[in-house]
Amino acid sequence: MDILIVIMDGISGRPTSSLNGLTSLQAADTPNLDRAADKGVSGIMDPISPGVRPGSDTSHLSLVGYNPYSTYTGRGPFEAAGVGIDVKEGDIAFRCNFATKKDGKIVDRRAGRINETSELSKAIQRETKEIDGIKVIFRESTGHRGALVLRGEGLSSRITGSDPKKPGLPTKKIKAIDPVGDKTAEIANKFIEKAESVLENHPHNKKRIEDGLPPANTVLLRGVGEVPSVVPIQDKHGLDSAIISGTGLMKGIGKLIGMDVIEVEGATGSKDSNTMNKARETIRQLKENEKDFVLLHLKGGDEAGHDGDGAAKIQYIEEKIEPVIDYLLKEIEDTLLVLTADHSTPLDVKDHSGDPVPITIVGDGVRVDDVNFFNENTYKGGLLRIKGKDLMPICLDLTNKCNKYGA
Amino acid sequence: MDILIVIMDGISGRPTSSLNGLTSLQAADTPNLDRAADKGVSGIMDPISPGVRPGSDTSHLSLVGYNPYSTYTGRGPFEAAGVGIDVKEGDIAFRCNFATKKDGKIVDRRAGRINETSELSKAIQRETKEIDGIKVIFRESTGHRGALVLRGEGLSSRITGSDPKKPGLPTKKIKAIDPVGDKTAEIANKFIEKAESVLENHPHNKKRIEDGLPPANTVLLRGVGEVPSVVPIQDKHGLDSAIISGTGLMKGIGKLIGMDVIEVEGATGSKDSNTMNKARETIRQLKENEKDFVLLHLKGGDEAGHDGDGAAKIQYIEEKIEPVIDYLLKEIEDTLLVLTADHSTPLDVKDHSGDPVPITIVGDGVRVDDVNFFNENTYKGGLLRIKGKDLMPICLDLTNKCNKYGA
The missing domain is CATH 3.30.70 (Alpha-Beta Plaits)
Structure with missing residues (x-):
């Protein structure tokens, strides 16, 4: 089983009066994200630790199993x-x-x-x-x-x-x-x-x-x-890995930890990005290039959050994320699919916040729960509340790729 | 946004046959605590770590962001x-x-x-x-x-x-x-x-x-x-802080970490304390003295717990805590309100226990959940289970007072 983690940058938020007390994820029409949650196990995740406001860089490091406090020495190297x-x-x-x-x-x-x-x-x-x-x-x-x-x-x-x-x-x-x-x-x-x-x-x-x-x-x-000393991801997790992102900083993180950085036409790292091209390339990397692990980074929701633009955030979710999820759910085979975010970017904060992010894991063998929606209320799901550093161990375990500790 | 943490010392417990299988909090009539939970996000909290039986001193240190294992050198200094x-x-x-x-x-x-x-x-x-x-x-x-x-x-x-x-x-x-x-x-x-x-x-x-x-x-x-080396709370969290407590040990903790220790007439640190005077002084510290953070400590429930006296504990909750919560909910403005305890003091144990404590956070931007009661069952809420050391980061994040870690 391969691993596909889709990181929807800053996609979660806080309830806001401008959306009648909802968050953007709650206000958006998300049949495909909800379908994924219905098929999987959900929860909430503190990318670094409860209340800690992550940058996208420190959070991504944490989510792929690197301790940001020792690995992140500043933005320059990345x-x-x-x-x-x-x-x-x-x-x-x-x-x-x-x-x-x-x-x-x-x-x-x-x-x-x-x-x-x-x-x-x-x-x-x-x-x-x-x-x-x-x-x-x-x-x-x-x-x-x-x-x-x-x-x-x-x-x-x-x-x-x-x-x-x-x-x-x-x-x-x-x-x-x-x-x-x-x-x-x-x-x-x-x-x-x-x-x-x-x-x-x-x-x-x-x-x-x-x-x-x-x-x-x-x-x-x-x-x-x-530039820090970094154990390459292939050595750390035994995964031939690729990152698909339109953002220089994310590409830098991928490169520094030894992932293949895949360039995709039309990937702008912005709201206008061609996310479907990125989705197609993701499937190609898994199926044709036989990658064990792909990280697909979708940036536009964070940008809309920084702008405090609820309409733009909802539009990005509905028009740029939803088709991607629909496509991935149809095309993935023998792959553990993780849908989550690197941090919340609430409309009223116009910046990252330390609130936990929703997470859903879909794939053979996961303990499917009752949650059939993907938003900030996924705390009701079977994963309960995990930390970002738990994500890779959970993925390696669910794909039966990790060693037993003890006898 | 300011921060008000109300610590109801030892208020939670374990179900007991003397209360037909309920805890004191469950047996008491608590419309105001319940109203707070209804307006907020709830969960349970391990003041130090699951199963660790905290003192009020070590727990308070943990809740305000100090590691008790390095800060608490004995009761004498406090x-x-x-x-x-x-x-x-x-x-x-x-x-x-x-x-x-x-x-x-x-x-x-x-x-x-x-x-x-x-x-x-x-x-x-x-x-x-x-x-x-x-x-x-x-x-x-x-x-x-x-x-x-x-x-x-x-x-x-x-x-x-x-x-x-x-x-x-x-x-x-x-x-x-x-x-x-x-x-x-x-x-x-x-x-x-x-x-x-x-x-x-x-x-x-x-x-x-x-x-x-x-x-x-x-x-x-x-x-x-x-006496340990302690970073003052103003330097640690950037908060001009005050503690309102009738208990010498709590005042000592507040003083040692650089909080203003506010004396209130009738605050005895016991069941007979004038808790309404403390509540009024709390609001005065927030509004007139422009404190960024007030910790209000209410001791009587713990005393009743140590005595194993369920009737006294219920009476304290109904007569000494409930009016305070009603008053605070009416009077606070632009303030994040946290209701919790420093530890449980079950009637049948007659001492502190390591059970988690209920917690409710009320304020603009919190992800309001379905929980509309305040007792040991708040684990059903959106915070799920956090640790005491997470509390200050969460409060600083929700009041948008913390720095971003990374870019």
Whole structure:
């Protein structure tokens, strides 16, 4: 039996007066999610621990069996892995923003949400291959984003970032938090200086100024972290694994723990994503590529939750998730199907909350319960209340893939 | 949103034949507790861990987010803080009993439940300000109780107590459990000797003997502990906090973790307490004093449980708790209300038990469930079964006061 975990990012919430005291999941028409619950065993799950507000990154790590408190060293390493940099244990990694600086101050933290930075990034990389004997890797990501990796001896993530967080302030000088970070801070500051001198006279920026657009004339360094030591998922769980996600951060997590990161046409990591393409690719990975485990990440509900947009969240559930569940229920064979979320994103909070998420597990051998709906009330089901770290052991057990502990 | 946690000490129990198979909470008429449950989300909670029989002290520590296994070093430090001694990290503290000694043996461990010891205590303190270079602080508490603090270099709590536990035996000599306690044991024994010489000829005791009462002619030292290092609750949770309790031990816990300890007229820490005064002060602390978090401790149900007195427990619930809940439900605004207990005190056990306690949380955004009663059967609610250590994270999450872990 294979394992398919569908993570509907931020899909659960809290009851809200804007939906007559319901949550988005309760207000949406969800015959296919409900059908799955009817066929399976349900419950609620604290992705990390009761009341803890997870990021999508820390939660995903927990759900696939990695302790986020030891594995998650910052967002940088996961972003860098997500843009395709082959990060190595001990690398120091940052997520970056292309930004616009004027008279020494950051006037736009996203350089007018610049969309195309590959030429700029290549130019930066050409001039910054090495600084003070340290290898430097810089690569563009989607939109105004990029990632930076420093590799070599004597580096440390005990440094601050350069992002002033709001416009109108100068770039912050990167500083060591303790002396072990001195060298890294110096190199990071030198990188920014070199990047700025490359960007200042780059034709792409001259063109942007001519077009009345803010030039991408500096790079902000954020989310620094040291690439952690990670046991690959194949060794940890014995599963040949793939992740299907439109989100760079999730791809980075998948890559860092050794999953195949599958690119799907039309997967945007947003509400407009082609979720059916992702579903078809999921089935193909299980059936044709013979993956043991696929994690399918569907992001749009979280985005709508962050916007506090109930109509958009309901529409995403009904139009982007429901057809996927219908298709998966029809197409999966000999596969344990898990439907859940990485955290709640209530409309009134407009951010992640620490509320538990619903979970339903469908497959041969599960102890089917009375729950025939998929929403925040699945606490009435046979799983009761579990933790995110319990999910992989439960899946491995239900698919008879785990070793007996004892005799 | 503010947080109000009402801890009804020992309010839950076990079914008993003396109440036709019901618990006190089930047998009592509780329309207001039930109304709270109807408006909220309920469950059961293990204050420390399933089956662990908590003290009120260790449980309260757990419920406000402190690990009792590292914070609770003995009852002494909390009693000493509770009587108003400004204890400092590293102090060695004892709870004390005034007792009656005759022919070298303890004949009454509570000196006839003596009620007034302030003159005796002042006399002791005058003669014991310093022993062998160590600062000594002695203060009376309610009834026959007192507290002793030793402060200085080279002290340790690795010593025994002096209480023989039952009458007819001599005071136990305080001994070091390992050599690091030698000095402290010596000073503690010298303190007892000096206290006895002060008490022997004190006019207050002569008067007692004339009146046919047992003299308070010695002091028993119990519950030794080293004052722990504690992160103040304001730093830990970012909450300006107050505790309202009639019990010295609870006040001590509140004081030690940096809560404002609010004195309320008529709060006795017993069944006769003026609980409505405490409720009114609770609302005043939230509304006028703008506290972020108030812990309201109601003790009487536990006392009735220790006495095995079902009628008294039911009467306390109906007459002392119910009006408080009615008042709080009417008066609270923009506040998350938690109703729970610190442990169960079953009538047939006449002491604390490790059974879980009911919990109901009421407030905007909670996932209201079907439970419309407040008793041991709240396990049917949406919280299912949580631990005491989860309570503060859940409250901080529901009031949107906690940081996101990750991105």
